[in-house]
Amino acid sequence: MKTLIFNGSARKNGDTYALINELTRQLEGEYRVVDAHTCGIHACCDCRYCWEHEGCCVKDGWDEIDVYLRECDNVVIASPVYFCEITGPVLSVLSRLQMYWASRNYRHQRLLQKPKRGGMLLVGGGKGTATSPMNTSAVLLRQMNAKEIFDPVCCFITDTCHAMESEETVKEVKQLADFLNRKD
Numbered sequence: 001m002k003t004l005i006f007n008g009s010a011r012k013n014g015d016t017y018a019l020i021n022e023l024t025r026q027l028e029g030e031y032r033v034v035d036a037h038t039c040g041i042h043a044c045c046d047c048r049y050c051w052e053h054e055g056c057c058v059k060d061g062w063d064e065i066d067v068y069l070r071e072c073d074n075v076v077i078a079s080p081v082y083f084c085e086i087t088g089p090v091l092s093v094l095s096r097l098q099m100y101w102a103s104r105n106y107r108h109q110r111l112l113q114k115p116k117r118g119g120m121l122l123v124g125g126g127k128g129t130a131t132s133p134m135n136t137s138a139v140l141l142r143q144m145n146a147k148e149i150f151d152p153v154c155c156f157i158t159d160t161c162h163a164m165e166s167e168e169t170v171k172e173v174k175q176l177a178d179f180l181n182r183k184d
């Protein structure tokens with residue numbers, strides 16, 4: 001079992017990372033975390049190389065993610081909510097998914113053959129709602145061929161109560177881990 005997690009937080013001791021750690025502690029198999037703030041992967045620049053060729057011509061580490069993405073079983077987007085959206089860096093890294101879309105639409109080739117299970121970990125400091133980040137994450141997870149997406153784990157009011165202090169959130173992370181560990 002392989003799980004790929006995209007992390008949109010820069011805070012190693014923050015709430016998103018606390019939930020990632022809680023999830024990976026319960027995951028079977030191997031996992032890989034892509035830290036959007038430090039991974040050095042640039043945003044898609046719409047050069048359109050992928051309209052005619054397999055893969056991406058920008059050699060900045062995305063190729064490695066591409067290999068893992070093709071073979072993994074699970075994908076998770078974990079991000080703080082910034083202005084009612086997942087953070088810019090994770091959106092920026094995931095703009096590179098454009099090569100799969102272009103491949104399907106212009107070259108009729110499905111690069112991501114293996115179906116995946118998808119999950120979301122979203123945290124916010126305020127009392128807001130997660131409608132936009134949930135919708136955006138769902139679009140991105142589907143681009144990664146997530147056929148089944150689990151109920152988003154959303155934890156708000158982290159300004160006053162850390163995500164790991166919420167029993168409900170910890171329970172939901174366990175349910176997500178169980179879903180991702182399923183063999184059927």
Ligand SMILES: Cc1cc2nc3c(=O)[nH]c(=O)nc-3n(C[C@H](O)[C@H](O)[C@H](O)COP(=O)(O)O)c2cc1C
Binds near residue numbers: 079124157
């Ligand atoms: C630039 C910025 C924008 C933010 N916008 C929101 C927001 O729209 N809604 C919200 O609930 N919290 C917002 N927050 C608070 C963060 O989502 C919150 O502190 C979160 O727990 C940080 O996660 P982390 O500790 O994993 O980095 C914002 C924080 C920053 C820095």
